[in-house]
Amino acid sequence: xxxxxxxxxxxxxxxxxxxxxxxxxxxxxxxxxxxxxxxxxxxxxxxxxxxxxxxxxxxxxxxxxxxxxxxxxxxxxxxxxxxxxxxxxxxxxxxxxxxxxxxxxxxxxxxxxxxxxxxxxxxxxxxxxxxxxxxxxxxxxxxxxxxxxxxxxxxxxxxxxxxxxxxxxxxxxxxxxxxxxxxxxxxxxxxxxxxxxxxxxxxxxxxxxxxxxxxxxxxxxxxxxxxxxxxxxxxxxxxxxxxxxxxxxxxxxxxxxxxxxxxxxxxxxxxxxxxxxxxxxxxxxxxxxxxxxxxxxxxxxxxxxxxxxxxxxxxxxxxxxx
Numbered sequence: 001x002x003x004x005x006x007x008x009x010x011x012x013x014x015x016x017x018x019x020x021x022x023x024x025x026x027x028x029x030x031x032x033x034x035x036x037x038x039x040x041x042x043x044x045x046x047x048x049x050x051x052x053x054x055x056x057x058x059x060x061x062x063x064x065x066x067x068x069x070x071x072x073x074x075x076x077x078x079x080x081x082x083x084x085x086x087x088x089x090x091x092x093x094x095x096x097x098x099x100x101x102x103x104x105x106x107x108x109x110x111x112x113x114x115x116x117x118x119x120x121x122x123x124x125x126x127x128x129x130x131x132x133x134x135x136x137x138x139x140x141x142x143x144x145x146x147x148x149x150x151x152x153x154x155x156x157x158x159x160x161x162x163x164x165x166x167x168x169x170x171x172x173x174x175x176x177x178x179x180x181x182x183x184x185x186x187x188x189x190x191x192x193x194x195x196x197x198x199x200x201x202x203x204x205x206x207x208x209x210x211x212x213x214x215x216x217x218x219x220x221x222x223x224x225x226x227x228x229x230x231x232x233x234x235x236x237x238x239x240x241x242x243x244x245x246x247x248x249x250x251x252x253x254x255x256x257x258x259x260x261x262x263x264x265x266x267x268x269x270x271x272x273x274x275x276x277x278x279x280x281x282x283x284x285x286x287x288x289x290x291x292x293x294x295x296x297x298x299x300x301x302x303x304x305x306x307x308x309x310x311x312x313x314x315x316x317x318x319x320x321x322x
Contacts, residue, residue, distance in 0.1 A: 037073035206288025
């Protein structure tokens with residue numbers, strides 16, 4: 001009897017072990033929620049849906065995009081965290097989340113501690129544009145007049161505390177010029193004011209400014225990134241004229257802390273394969289997004305560094321915490 005039992009145990013182990021390993025390593029086996037802190041129809045939403053479709057095809061399961069807009073990305077973060085850390089609820093974390101940390105007095109989540117990075121999805125920069133009929137042909141032209149007439153020129157952006165608004169604040173301090181920042185509710189309102197010559201420059205992302213640029217009603221003077229964006233490579237980077245002025249926004253895929261490493265590895269590998277797809281890259285670039293994957297460590301470092309960067313900008317500009 002004992003001999004029979006002894007022989008049976010290895011056989012049972014041989015049968016059970018592969019099944020157990022498969023169960024532990026199988027991911028994904030059902031659709032994955034991809035939660036966005038933005039409403040439908042915007043650039044982040046459109047890009048995320050393009051990437052989610054391709055990544056879902058690669059993984060063999062759908063990524064279901066859910067829009068949960070709200071200040072500070074709070075609603076989206078809560079939803080992802082409450083869903084657990086089994087890899088079936090993922091979050092879009094952005095430069096906006098880095099801004100939220102120093103901007104809000106009490107943020108009910110910590111993007112550094114409560115989430116783990118998977119990979120970047122893409123990067124995108126702001127454009128500094130003027131009315132095509134204005135005398136400003138270069139960024140140097142604009143800065144020269146701003147220094148000659150302190151406080152006379154103004155720049156339009158969207159809501160105070162947004163990336164665009166803080167980009168204008170960083171431009172002001174980096175260039176050492178005094179101008180008025182005029183917040184608008186929408187980019188469209190800011191562009192209309194620019195075309196009416198009510199303001200002298202608009203700072204915003206490419207997708208929002210593209211119509212006026214294509215119609216030759218506005219003129220791009222510079223990108224906010226370290227190098228020109230492939231969306232308009234002929235436009236120079238502002239940092240060549242204004243040392244220290246660099247703003248690169250980004251979108252990234254994150255998962256709740258505690259998500260198994262094999263899940264992170266699977267998602268990272270999938271994104272690396274998907275984000276080099278030429279058609280997908282072209283469609284994203286039409287929106288000004290340069291798709292590129294990263295290691296989890298690289299995007300983690302970017303998040304931490306941007307939290308410090310925007311904290312300094314917010315403090316220097318005297319922006320009241322919300």
